[in-house]
Amino acid sequence: IVVDNLRKAYGSKEKQTTAIDNVSIEILDNEFVSIVGPSGCGKSTLLRILAGLDEATGGTATVDDTLIDRPGADRGMVFQSYTLFPWLTVEENIQFGLKIKGIPKKQANEIVDRYLDIIKLKPFRKSYPKELSGGMKQRVAIARALANSPKVLLMDEPFGALDSQTKSEMQLLMRQIWQVEKPTVVFITHDIEEAVFLSTRIYVMSGRPSGIKANIPIYLPYR
Ligand code: ADP
Ligand code: ADP
Numbered sequence: 001i002v003v004d005n006l007r008k009a010y011g012s013k014e015k016q017t018t019a020i021d022n023v024s025i026e027i028l029d030n031e032f033v034s035i036v037g038p039s040g041c042g043k044s045t046l047l048r049i050l051a052g053l054d055e056a057t058g059g060t061a062t063v064d065d066t067l068i069d070r071p072g073a074d075r076g077m078v079f080q081s082y083t084l085f086p087w088l089t090v091e092e093n094i095q096f097g098l099k100i101k102g103i104p105k106k107q108a109n110e111i112v113d114r115y116l117d118i119i120k121l122k123p124f125r126k127s128y129p130k131e132l133s134g135g136m137k138q139r140v141a142i143a144r145a146l147a148n149s150p151k152v153l154l155m156d157e158p159f160g161a162l163d164s165q166t167k168s169e170m171q172l173l174m175r176q177i178w179q180v181e182k183p184t185v186v187f188i189t190h191d192i193e194e195a196v197f198l199s200t201r202i203y204v205m206s207g208r209p210s211g212i213k214a215n216i217p218i219y220l221p222y223r
Contacts, residue, residue, distance in 0.1 A: 001027040001050065001152060001186065002065075007058035008045050019045040023059070025203055027152075030182040034195035037205030043188045046205075047156050050186060051077050063151055073097060076145030080157040082137040084129040090140050091116065091125040097148040115143035118177060135166035139173065146183060156188045171197055 006023040009016045020042035027033050035043050048054035049061055052071040061068045063075065071077075084093050091112050098108040116122045119139035129137055138158060145153055158174075159167045175198055178185065189195050195202050 001025070001061070001063055001184075003046075003050075003059070003061045005059040006046070006049065006056050006061060008042070008049065008054065009057045020205075023205070027184065027186060029184055032178050032185045032187065032198055032200045034187045034189055034199040034202045035205060036189055036192055036195050036202060039190060041205040043190075043205060044156055047154050047186065047188050050152075051075055051154050073101065073148050074151045076148055076150035076153045078138070078141050078145050078153065078155040078158045080160045082129070082134070082141050084137055084140055084144070086129050089126050089128055090121060090132070093129070093140055094143045094147050096144060101148070111147050115147050118180075119143045119173070133166070134162050135170055138162065138170060142174070142177070146177070146181065151184060153183045153185045155185060157190070158187075159194070160189075167194075174198060 003025045007021045008019045010019055011017050037043055049056050052068050094112045094115055095108050116125055159170045
């Protein structure tokens with residue numbers, strides 16, 4: 001991912017809010033990069049632009065040299081609010097993108113089985129989201145995103161709504177998933193401990209109203 005001098009302003013010309021300005025980052029394959037910073041500094045705005053859900057006011061963002069201008073299967077998303085399809089079972093949720101892509105049923109089932117195993121929810125394959133706890137729902141959301149083999153997994157405060165015990169379990173699971181599957185991850189959090197636990201590298205966005213003066217990469221060489 002290459003983000004070059006990205007800027008996003010909301011509102012009209014008369015009354016503008018600059019959500020992000022002068023953001024430049026580079027993320028390599030298989031990195032787990034966290035973006036930390038105080039509330040309101042523009043983390044979600046940056047991720048929404050990377051997801052193609054929001055349009056930048058200036059600058060560019062690319063994945064594998066392709067300009068991001070819409071959502072795409074090359075980028076998996078996990079939000080704080082789970083966003084599972086409530087009318088689909090756990091396995092149907094995970095299978096959703098594979099069906100759209102036209103992956104043959106047998107192969108899709110194998111992928112679903114593998115991810116159900118990873119997220120330890122095999123006994124819940126026929127359950128509906130409303131029957132699951134918050135942590136379980138988020139595990140399904142992660143499996144659904146990864147099942148599509150995206151180039152990048154974009155995660156916006158994915159564990160922010162969970163109690164502290166479940167949050168710790170999810171952090172451990174996420175670290176295991178990264179160690180085994182090595183997905184490229186962009187992870188938004190305001191929890192610096194979580195970022196240090198999970199990441200290979202961290203970007204710090206400075207808070208408003210100063211705007212983003214610099215992104216300071218923190219290297220965690222022991223990974
Ligand atoms: P963070 O995720 O770091 O908390 P956000 O990206 O949500 O920050 O917000 C950055 C800034 O942009 C904030 O000042 C916020 O109020 C503003 N902002 C975000 N979304 C909108 C919007 N849809 N309309 C107007 N202002 C917005
Ligand atoms: P949360 O705080 O994540 O919402 P809950 O209090 O809903 O958690 O659930 C606590 C634990 O109970 C879960 O981690 C899970 O192991 C178990 N659990 C929750 N819902 C169900 C269910 N429908 N069937 C079986 N076990 C469940």
